[in-house]
Amino acid sequence: MELLYEGKAKRLWTTEDPNTLRMEFKNDATAFNGEKKAQFEEKGRLNNAISTLIYGMLEKEGVPTHFVREIDETNVEVRKLDILMVEVIVRNFAAGSFCKRTGVEEGRKFSKPIVEFSIKSDELGDPLVNDAYITELGLATEEDLAFFRESALKVNDLLIKFFAECGLQLVDFKLEYGRLCEDPSVIVLADEISPDGCRLWDLKTGEKMDKDRFRRDLGNVMEAYQEVLERVKKASQA
Numbered sequence: 001m002e003l004l005y006e007g008k009a010k011r012l013w014t015t016e017d018p019n020t021l022r023m024e025f026k027n028d029a030t031a032f033n034g035e036k037k038a039q040f041e042e043k044g045r046l047n048n049a050i051s052t053l054i055y056g057m058l059e060k061e062g063v064p065t066h067f068v069r070e071i072d073e074t075n076v077e078v079r080k081l082d083i084l085m086v087e088v089i090v091r092n093f094a095a096g097s098f099c100k101r102t103g104v105e106e107g108r109k110f111s112k113p114i115v116e117f118s119i120k121s122d123e124l125g126d127p128l129v130n131d132a133y134i135t136e137l138g139l140a141t142e143e144d145l146a147f148f149r150e151s152a153l154k155v156n157d158l159l160i161k162f163f164a165e166c167g168l169q170l171v172d173f174k175l176e177y178g179r180l181c182e183d184p185s186v187i188v189l190a191d192e193i194s195p196d197g198c199r200l201w202d203l204k205t206g207e208k209m210d211k212d213r214f215r216r217d218l219g220n221v222m223e224a225y226q227e228v229l230e231r232v233k234k235a236s237q238a
C-alpha cells in the first residue's frame with residue numbers, strides 16, 4: 001500500500017478501501033516543534049495501545065471518531081479525513097505554554113476548563129489564535145468552532161473521569177478534528193490520544209507520566225508510558 005504522509009510520530013498508508021487509512025505509530029519522539037528528537041523502542045506500540053483503548057471508550061460514550069479497528073501492535077485502521085488545520089487544546093491545570101505566556105506557576109487548577117485554538121503549522125510553531133483569525137483564514141467556520149468547543153469539553157469530562165479511574169490527573173491535552181472524506185458534512189475526532197499529547201500527573205505523587213518526561217529530560221520515559229498503559233487497560237476492563 002502507498003505511503004500517503006509521514007509525520008513526526010506517525011505514518012499514514014492507503015488501504016484497499018478509499019475511505020479508510022492505516023495509521024502507523026512510529027518509535028520517534030519529538031519536542032519543541034521538532035527541535036529535540038529521539039527514538040524510544042516500544043513507543044509506537046504503547047501509544048497505539050493507549051490510544052486504541054481511549055478511542056474505544058470515547059466511541060462507547062457516543063463521541064464520533066475516526067477509529068475503525070486495531071490492525072496490529074503499531075497500526076490502526078481509521079476513516080480517511082480532511083484534517084482541519086486547527087489544534088484544539090483543553091487545559092484543566094496550568095502547565096506548558098500557558099505558564100510561559102502568563103507567568104502563572106505550574107499546577108494551578110483552573111476554575112473551569114480553558115479551551116484554546118492554535119494553527120496546526122510546524123513552520124509557524126503552532127501559534128495560538130482566536131476565532132476571528134481562524135474564520136478569516138478560512139481554517140474553520142464559526143459553526144465548526146462552536147462544535148470544537150462543545151465536543152472538546154465533552155471529551156474533557158470523559159477523559160477526566162477515565163484517567164481518575166487510572167489514578168491520573170488530566171492536566172491538559174490536544175485534539176484534532178477532520179471532515180469525513182466520504183461525507184464532508186460530518187466532522188469527527190482524529191489523530192491519537194496518548195501521553196504524547198496529554199499531560200498526565202499521578203494523582204498520589206504528582207509524578208509526570210507523559211511526554212514532559214522527554215521534554216524535560218526526567219528519564220524513564222517509556223516506563224511512564226508503560227505504566228499509563230497498564231492503568232488504562234485496567235480501567236477499560238472495569
Ligand code: ADP
Pocket residue numbers: 005006007008009010011012021066078079080081082083176178190191192
Ligand atoms: P505531525 O503531522 O504533526 O508530524 P503525526 O506524525 O502524528 O503528526 O502525523 C499524523 C498526521 O495524520 C497528522 O498530521 C494528523 O493531522 C493526520 N491524521 C490523523 N488522523 C487522520 C485521519 N483519520 N485522516 C487523515 N489524516 C489524519
Ligand code: UDP
Pocket residue numbers: 032087089095096097098126172173174196197198199211
Ligand atoms: N500538544 C500537542 N501537540 C502540539 C501542541 C500541544 O500534543 O503541537 C499538547 C501537549 O502535549 C500538552 C497540551 O497539548 O498536553 C498543551 O500544550 P502546550 O500548549 O502547553 O504546549 P507545550 O509547551 O507542551 O508545547
